Amino acid sequence: MSSMFSIGRFAAVLIKEFIQMRRDRVTFAMMIGLPIVQLMLFGFAINADPRHLPTLIELGDNGPITRAVIAGMQNSDYFDFLGTVGGEAEGNEALRQGGANFVVVIPPNFERDVMRGHRPEVLLDADASDPSAVGGAAGALGGIVQVAISETFNGPLAGIVSPPPPFSVIVHRQYNPEGKTSTNIVPGLLAIILSMTMVMITAVAIVKETERGTMEMLIATPVRPLEVMLGKILPYVFVGYVQTIVFLSAAYLVFNVPFEGSKLAFFVGFNLFIVVNLALGFLISTAARSQMQAMQLSFFTILPSILLSGFMFPFAGMPGWAQFLGQGVPATHFLRITRKVMLKGAETGDIMPEMGALVVTLLVVSAIAMLRYRQTLD
Amino acid sequence: MTEVIAVTGLTKIYGTKRVVDDFDITVPRGAIYGFLGPNGSGKTTTIRMLCGLLTPDAGQGTCLGYDIRAQADRIKEQVGYMTQKFSLYEDLSIRENLDFIGRMYRVRDRGARVAAALDDLGLANRAGQLAGTLSGGWKQRLALAACLLHDPKLLLLDEPTAGVDPKARRDFWDEIRRLSGQGVTVLVSTHYMDEAVQCDRIAYIAYGKKLIDGPSADIPKQVGLETWRVEGPDLAALEVRVKTMPGIVQVARFGASLHVSGTDKQAFENTIETLKAEGTHRWSEQVAGLEEAFIYLMAGSRDNFAATEDKVGSS
Numbered sequence: 001m002s003s004m005f006s007i008g009r010f011a012a013v014l015i016k017e018f019i020q021m022r023r024d025r026v027t028f029a030m031m032i033g034l035p036i037v038q039l040m041l042f043g044f045a046i047n048a049d050p051r052h053l054p055t056l057i058e059l060g061d062n063g064p065i066t067r068a069v070i071a072g073m074q075n076s077d078y079f080d081f082l083g084t085v086g087g088e089a090e091g092n093e094a095l096r097q098g099g100a101n102f103v104v105v106i107p108p109n110f111e112r113d114v115m116r117g118h119r120p121e122v123l124l125d126a127d128a129s130d131p132s133a134v135g136g137a138a139g140a141l142g143g144i145v146q147v148a149i150s151e152t153f154n155g156p157l158a159g160i161v162s163p164p165p166p167f168s169v170i171v172h173r174q175y176n177p178e179g180k181t182s183t184n185i186v187p188g189l190l191a192i193i194l195s196m197t198m199v200m201i202t203a204v205a206i207v208k209e210t211e212r213g214t215m216e217m218l219i220a221t222p223v224r225p226l227e228v229m230l231g232k233i234l235p236y237v238f239v240g241y242v243q244t245i246v247f248l249s250a251a252y253l254v255f256n257v258p259f260e261g262s263k264l265a266f267f268v269g270f271n272l273f274i275v276v277n278l279a280l281g282f283l284i285s286t287a288a289r290s291q292m293q294a295m296q297l298s299f300f301t302i303l304p305s306i307l308l309s310g311f312m313f314p315f316a317g318m319p320g321w322a323q324f325l326g327q328g329v330p331a332t333h334f335l336r337i338t339r340k341v342m343l344k345g346a347e348t349g350d351i352m353p354e355m356g357a358l359v360v361t362l363l364v365v366s367a368i369a370m371l372r373y374r375q376t377l378d
Numbered sequence: 379m380t381e382v383i384a385v386t387g388l389t390k391i392y393g394t395k396r397v398v399d400d401f402d403i404t405v406p407r408g409a410i411y412g413f414l415g416p417n418g419s420g421k422t423t424t425i426r427m428l429c430g431l432l433t434p435d436a437g438q439g440t441c442l443g444y445d446i447r448a449q450a451d452r453i454k455e456q457v458g459y460m461t462q463k464f465s466l467y468e469d470l471s472i473r474e475n476l477d478f479i480g481r482m483y484r485v486r487d488r489g490a491r492v493a494a495a496l497d498d499l500g501l502a503n504r505a506g507q508l509a510g511t512l513s514g515g516w517k518q519r520l521a522l523a524a525c526l527l528h529d530p531k532l533l534l535l536d537e538p539t540a541g542v543d544p545k546a547r548r549d550f551w552d553e554i555r556r557l558s559g560q561g562v563t564v565l566v567s568t569h570y571m572d573e574a575v576q577c578d579r580i581a582y583i584a585y586g587k588k589l590i591d592g593p594s595a596d597i598p599k600q601v602g603l604e605t606w607r608v609e610g611p612d613l614a615a616l617e618v619r620v621k622t623m624p625g626i627v628q629v630a631r632f633g634a635s636l637h638v639s640g641t642d643k644q645a646f647e648n649t650i651e652t653l654k655a656e657g658t659h660r661w662s663e664q665v666a667g668l669e670e671a672f673i674y675l676m677a678g679s680r681d682n683f684a685a686t687e688d689k690v691g692s693s
Contacts, residue, residue, distance in 0.1 A: 012481030016470065023469050217465035220431055221482040222454045 009223050013231025017205070021235055027201065031239050035193050035247040042189050043182045043255050049136045053101040055079040056094050058087065060108035065152055069122065072148030073104070078137035095127045101134055102126050114149070175343045186257045187338040188311040190247050191331040194240055195277050195305045196298075202236055202281025203294040211290055225373050233278045240274040260345035269337040269351055272358045276330045279365045286372035305331035333357045382407050382532055382563040383428060385439025385446060390423050390432060390586075397423045399586040401437070405565060405579075410558050412577030412594070413567035416676060420586040421567040422462060425534050428565070429457045442531055455483065458525030462536040464517045466524060468510025472501055475509050476524060483528035495523045515546035522553065533557065535566040539573065551576050571672045582675050590675070594668060603628070603666040603674060604646050605639045610659030625649045630673050639670055 021028060057070065073079045082100060085091045091103035105123035107113075113120035124141055126134045176183045209215040218228065251257040259266075280301060288294035306312055308326035315326060326332050333354040340346035340354075383405040390398040398420040405411045413421045426432040428441050430450025438445070444452040466475045476495055480488040496502040499519055509520060518538060525533065533554075539547045551573070554564055558578075566577065574580060580597055582590040590600050608616065613636050617629050620638055625645030630637045640646025654661050 006484065008481050008484055012478050015481075016467065016474070016478050019474060020467070020469055212468070213461065213463045213465045214467055216431065216461050216463075217459075220429060220454060220457075220459040220461075221479070222451055223482055 005224060005226060009221075010227040010231050013223070013228055014234055017232055017235040021239075031197060031201070031243060032246060034197060035190075035243045036250060038189060038193055039186065039247060039250050039254070042185050043251075046181055046185055048132060048181045048184075050133055051077045051137075052080045053078060053133065053137055054082050054099065055102040055104060056082055056085045056091060056100045058085045058091055058103060058105045060106050061110040061112075063111035065111050065114055065149060066106050068148040068152040069106070069145050070104075072144045073141070076140060076144050078140055078144075079104075091125060095125060098127070100127075102137065182255045183257055183343065184339075185311075186251045186255050187342045188309075188335045190244065190251075190338055191273070191309065191335040192302075192306055192311055193243060193247065194273060194334070195331045196302050197243060198236060198240055198274060198277035199281040199284065199301055200295065200298040201239065202233065202278050203284040203288065203298050204291050205232055205236070206282065206285035207288050207291050207294040225370065229282060229370075229373065233275075233282065236278055236281075237271075237274055240277075244270060257342060259342050261341035261350075262347045265346060265348040265351050266337070266341045268348065269334060269341070269355060269358070272355060272362070273330060273334040273337075276358055276362045276365065279362055279369055280330070283365055283369040283372065286369055301329075304329045308332065309335050311335055327357070328361070330358060330361050333361075380407050381405065381440075382409075383439070383441050383565070385428070385437060385441070387437035388424065388427055388434050388439070389436035390420070390427060391435045397586050398427065398434075401583075401586070401588055403581060403588070403591070405563060407563055408558055408561050410554060410564045410566065410576065410578045412574050412580040413565065413583060414569065414574055414580055414672070414675070415567075415583035416569065419583045421583055422536050423586075424583070425459075425536050425565065425567060429459050429534055430454055431459075455528075456531045457534060458528070458530035458532070459534045460521050460525050460536060460538050462540065464509075464521060466509050466517075466521060469508060471506045471508055472496070472499075472512075472520060473505035475520070476527060479524045479527050485528050491527060495527060499523050514541045515543055518542050518546065518550065522550070526557075531562065533562055533564045533566075535564065537567055537569070539568070539570065547573070569676070571669055574672060575668055584675075597668055598666040598671040601666070601671040601674060602641050603639045603670055604641070604643055605637050605664040605666040605670055606650055607632075607662050607664045608636045608638060608653075608659045609634065616659065620649075620653065623649045623653075628670070628674050628677065630670060632669075637664065637670055639666065639674065 055073070059066065070081065074081060079102060085094060085103060088105075091105070094100045095103060103125040105125065107120055107122070110120050110122075122145060124138060126138055128134055209218060248259070252259065281298070284294055284297045284301075288297055304325065308318070308322060309315070309329050309332040310326065311331065315323065315332070318326065337346075337351045337354045340351055344350075381404050383403060386402045388398055388401040388403075389396060401420075401424055403411075413424065415421050423432060427434045428446065430446065430453050433447070438447065440446065441453050442456050444450075446453065467478070470478065473492060473496065476492045477488065480492055485491050493502070496505050501507075501516075501520070509517065512520060522538070535554075539550055542550070547570075554566070554576070558564055566573070568574060575594065577594055579592065580590070580594050581588050582597075590597060592600055610616070613631070613634075617631070617636055620626055620636075621629050625640045625642050625647075626638060626649060627641055628637075628639040630639070638650070640649070650661065653659070
C-alpha cells in the first residue's frame with residue numbers, strides 16, 4: 001500500500017538534513033558554541049549574593065570600637081572601603097553618581113555613647129536602586145557589627161554588650177551549602193539552552209524549505225508528512241545530545257556542579273524535553289512564512305522560558321497568574337527535573353509530576369503541528 | 379486509456395479571486411500540450427491542482443487514471459513536476475540531489491540510474507559540485523534530469539525555459555520531443571512563442587479561464603484574424619496612423635514589414651481598401667500564422683477575448 005510509511009524516504013530526508021547541517025557552518029558553530037558561551041557567562045558573571053561592593057565611610061569619631069567595626073566589615077568581603085567622606089552631602093553625591101554602593105556613617109561621640117550604654121546608631125546609607133545588589137550586604141551588617149563589638153569588649157567591659165537573644169535561628173542551606181549562585185543557575189541553564197536552540201533550529205529548518213522554494217518539489221514527491229517530520233527532527237535530537245554532553249562536562253569540570261541523582265531519570269526527562277521542544281519548533285514552522293518570522297516566534301517562546309520558568313526568579317515568588325502561565329512552559333518542568341536530579345539526588349519516581357506535565361504538552365503541541373502541516377500548498 | 383488528463387470544472391479561489399475558473403481539459407497520451415497565457419493567468423495554479431499540490435475548490439477529474447482529489451499520492455508517484463523556480467537543494471551536490479530524488483520515488487537500481495543521469499547530463503565529473511553554483515541552463519537540465527529519474531508517465535513543466543539561453547532551450551525541446559515519442563505525455567506552460575509552436579495542442583488561458591483550446595495549427599483560425607502585410611517607406615509613421623483606424627485590432631512589426639490584422643472582416647477590409655488607394659505602400663494579403671495569433675492573444679484584454687469568442691462561436 002502506497003500510503004504506508006517508507007523507511008527509504010524517511011532515510012532520504014534524514015541524510016539530506018545531516019548533509020545540510022554539516023555544510024551550514026554558522027548553525028553548527030552555534031549549536032556547539034552556544035552552550036559553552038552561555039555557561040561561562042551565566043556561571044561566572046551572574047551572582048545573586050554580590051560581594052566586594054564599593055563603600056565610603058563618614059567618620060564622626062575614631063577609636064578602637066570604630067576601627068573594630070570597620071575591620072569587621074572589611075573581613076566580611078561584602079564591603080570594600082574606598083575612603084572617607086567629609087559630610088552627608090559628599091556621601092549622597094557619591095551614591096547618586098554611583099561611585100559607591102554604601103556610605104557608612106559613624107556618628108560623633110560614638111565611642112563615648114557606646115561606653116555609656118546609650119546604644120548609638122550606625123547609619124548604613126545604601127543605593128537600593130538595585131535591591132539585589134545591596135540586600136545581602138545590608139542583611140549581614142548587623143551581625144558583623146555585633147561580632148566586632150563583642151570582640152572589643154572583654155574583661156570588665158563585657159557587660160556593655162547587650163545580652164544575646166533568648167533563642168537563635170539556624171538556617172540549614174540544603175543542596176547548596178555554600179549558597180553558590182552557579183550551583184543554582186547551571187542546571188537551570190541547560191533547560192534554557194536546549195529550548196533556545198532546539199526550538200529555533202527546528203522552526204527555521206522547515207521554513208527554509210518553504211522560503212527557498214524546495215518545499216514545492218518536496219511535496220510534489222510521494223513523501224508523507226510523518227516521514228518529513230521525523231526525518232527533519234531526528235538530526236536535531238542528535239544536536240541536543242551533543243549540546244548536553246558538552247554542557248554537563250563543562251558544568252562538572254568548571255563549576256563543580258554535583259550530579260547527585262539517578263542518571264536514568266535525567267536521561268528520560270532530557271529526551272522527553274528535547275522532543276517537546278522539537279515539536280514546538282515544528283509547530284512554529286507551520287505558522288511562520290519566513291525564516292525571520294520563525295526566529296521571532298521562537299523568541300516568543302524563549303522569553304517565558306527564561307522569565308517564567310523559575311530560571312531567573314524563584315517560581316514560588318511569582319503571582320498566581322504568572323505561575324499558571326509558567327506551568328505551560330516546558331522549560332519550567334525540565335528545570336525542576338535537572339535541579340531535582342543534579343542537586344537533590346532525585347530518582348525516576350521523584351520526577352513523575354514533571355514528566356506528566358511534559359507528556360501533556362507534547363501531545364497537545366504535536367497534535368496541533370500535525371493538523372497544521374500541509375501536504376499541499378493551500 | 380488514451381486520456382492522461384481529463385478534468386472538468388476545475389476551480390481555485392483565493393479570497394474572492396477566481397484564479398482558475400471552471401477549467402476543462404483533456405490531454406491525450408503522448409501529446410505535448412502547451413499552456414499559454416500572461417503572467418498571473420492561472421497556469422501554475424492549474425498545474426499544481428493536476429498533480430495534487432493544491433486542492434481544487436470545485437471540479438473533478440482524473441490524472442493518469444487516478445482521481446485528482448482522492449488519489450493525489452498515486453498521481454505524485456508517476457508525475458515528474460518541474461517547478462518554475464529551481465527547487466532542488468542548492469546546498470546539496472548534484473549527485474546528492476539526484477540521489478535524494480531517487481530515494482523519494484524509491485527508484486530501483488538507484489546508484490546505476492543516478493550514474494546514468496549524470497552521464498546523460500555530461501556532469502559525471504562535476505557530480506560533487508553544489509547545485510547552487512550551477513548556471514541557469516545547467517540548473518534547468520539538472521531539474522529535468524531529476525524529474526525524469528523515476529520514469530514518469532506525465533511531465534508537468536512550469537515555464538521550464540525561463541531565463542535559459544536559446545541553444546539550451548533548443549536542446550531542451552529536442553529532449554521533450556524525444557520523450558513524447560516514447561509515449562510520455564508533456565504538459566508545458568510557457569509564454570515564449572517559439573516554444574508554443576513546438577506544442578501539438580495549445581490551451582490559451584487568461585484570468586483563470588480557458589479561452590482557446592485546440593491543435594496548434596487550428597489556433598489562428600480559431601482566433602479569426604485577417605492579416606495584410608505592408609512594405610514601403612516610413613513604416614513607423616504608418617504604424618501609428620493605422621493603429622487608430624476602424625477595424626484594425628493589431629499592427630505588428632515583422633522585420634521590414636508590418637502585419638496589420640483585424641477581426642471584423644467588413645470594417646477591416648474597408649480600411650485596407652482606403653489605405654491601398656493611397657498608393658504609398660505595397661499591400662499583400664497574408665494567411666494569419668500562429669505568431670500573429672499569439673501577439674494578439676497576449677496583448678488582448680478580457681473584453682477583446684469575449685468578442686473573439688463570440689466571433690468564433692458564430693462563424
